[in-house]
Amino acid sequence: MGSWHCKIDIHRTFVLQPTRPHTVFGVGALAGIDDILDKLRQGGCDAVLVVTDPLAYKASGAWDTVRPALDRHMPWEHYDGVRSNPTYANCDAAATTGRAMAAKAVLAIGGGSAIDTAKTAAVLLAHPGKKAVDFYEKHAPITAALPIIAINTTHGTGSECNAYAVAQTDGADKPVIHSPHLYPTWVIEDPALTVTLPARQAVATAIDALSHALEAATAATASPYTICLAKEAVCLITAWLPTALRQPGNLAARYWLMYASAIAGIGFDLGMLHIAHALEHVMSTLNADVAHGDGLGLLLPAVLAEIYPAAPEVLAEVLRPIAPELKGLPGEADRAVAGLRQWFACIGQPSGMSAYFTGADVPALTRMVMKSCLSKTLLPLAPIRVDTAVVERIFQQAL
Template sequence: MWEKSVDINLISEIRAKTTVYLGVGAIGKITDIAQELSKKGINKAVVVTGKSSHIKTGAWDKVKHALDAANIAYTLYSKVTPNPTVDQVDEAAHLARAFGAQAVIAIGGGSPIDAAKSVAILLEYTDKTARDIYEFKFTPVKAAPIVAINLTHGTGTEVDRFAVVSIPEKEYKPAIAYDCIYPLYAIDDPALMTMLPVDQTIYVTIDAVNHVVEAATTTVNNPFAISLARETIKLVAEYLPRAKQDPQDLQARYFLLYASLIAGISFDNGLLHFTHALEHPLSGVRPELAHGKGLGILLPAVVKQIYPAKGAILADILAPIIPGLTGAENESPKVYTALKNWLKSMGISARLADEGFTAGDIDKLVKLAFETPSLKTLLDLAPVPATPEVVRNIYSDAL
């Protein structure tokens, strides 16, 4: 396999809309990034993180040292939770504005990075709130510069234009997509991810798998998104078992991180549909549900619905985990069962019922899928008509 010839200690510079530094030790590039920010006239920044991972991984020490060396003053907001809320974003934005921050540095997984992107918008639109953003009361065209230091291998948010933040009182979990929130720089260092617990390792990786299954099968898919999808699933099939067995396996972490990165680029190009549109109501109602776990629970039921329409593509991209598919419509039940078995072997065997959902919740979930701002847009990209009946069938199959 060609992966064995890759020097994972070589810091690669990958140029998408974002300049990404990938490799073991890439966190050292924060020194150069801080110097570049300083040259642009930035002398104050807000750092947006979760409660502790930025410290436990050692990333925070590196960032502090780099900012001090570049004479960039900083203030820290470290209250972002999984499934971040508009109130957290507003609190961080208030802190950043009062400090006079000119840039936003995110340290964490998808939640801190998405919150940071939202803060970056509010630094430019000082009369707006996070609810204004996520209820689509205006269209941002500018944001403060963003630097994303990634601590998980799943979301791809460090290289894309998306962010997701919840509105708790409405149980909404909308997604935004604006060119102004592509990070300027991102750091993908697998050495920062060896402390990820096994369950989080599984959930974030399955998030990446869902990104590419959806991106490859939307009504606006393209060959680039499909090619990245096949490669992502191949890498996950090979390296997720290794990372589960040995969390310190840097080669496994490197290729899961690379898979996540290209999955982010895949759905930045091909977009998303059912699985994300239907998971957001789940973790909107139950914020304690890990996003990737919810996606994993839904994935077989989604593929069962779309396989007749996109069998040829799915047979190709799923070949590393379900070999021998031809793409024929009658394979749909087989793929449904095989995906459930593969997910179980990876560590996701739960059903929605195990997460506290009942048949009585389905009508509410269907309503949220169609009424939450932005989710209808995703449903409209599905390869089969996203009727309430189809959405209800997916939830029922996953129950």
């Protein structure tokens, strides 16, 4: 078996240790919110904008601890209008709430949607007069952001670990912004906050982390670090997700799933993403009912079929917990896909896009992918050349 080590370009430099948030990780980590708010207050912060969706911040149990802590330390206002696949309007509305009370920091409670909205609001509050569209579509430079505190309530987003944020206009595009200013200042990763995730969301968020790992390990920007992070993340996800589904309150399972998500998020912060995320962003732009992780799960088998022959050594090692018989040979793509599909069936991940799209939608989906500004960034990072025919074939196979 050939080793992926032999294919690493040792003359291409990469960032091994980037700027990162100060992350408190483990069961009980939420108790650290008092220390964080105290440090903020000592640094001159006298008002906090809280950003959440309408449900998760309470359902997770986080609010029972965070609200009393806020009341003890400083004034705060709450924007709870974040929706799944947040829009520019969500970001602008959150910033308007923060501007009205002269917020000096932004605190997010939730998954990727809440954290991305909070990141964007933190940027908007540091750039008076700007709207979300100025950064997402007009490429206004991000020169500052308010301090961001991210309290993660899922095991899939990765947003708490990286310098990216996503928002969209329904039916048009779902761009990404990137800046070192988008790294949260503090992150709380408390696995106890994930025990109330419904099974469908537990699966979707875990698949989001799985996709982060697979893409970061096979992108043109991959490194030994991102590959090793991906191997560990996939190993942990496959080992612990079934336990979390059978025993939702199992804190060990939630701990390792949240850890897997975090290291996969670090991996894609360094190694980037490619085909699956480029295509899923278009799916959820056209149909906001498509949860991000669910959309990725619908696409991944078809994406794997395309990329496996180009990166068999890496994918055989990363996918070993799912398909242990893989030897790292280009002709094994069908075997790899079959193993992934079988594992998806075991965890209850749907196998086709028919709940959201039909074959008649494929031409529009394909056109949007090829026009998307995100695709123009991500698709060149894929381990294969991605053209219209490849994108259309993936969508057709995913049906």
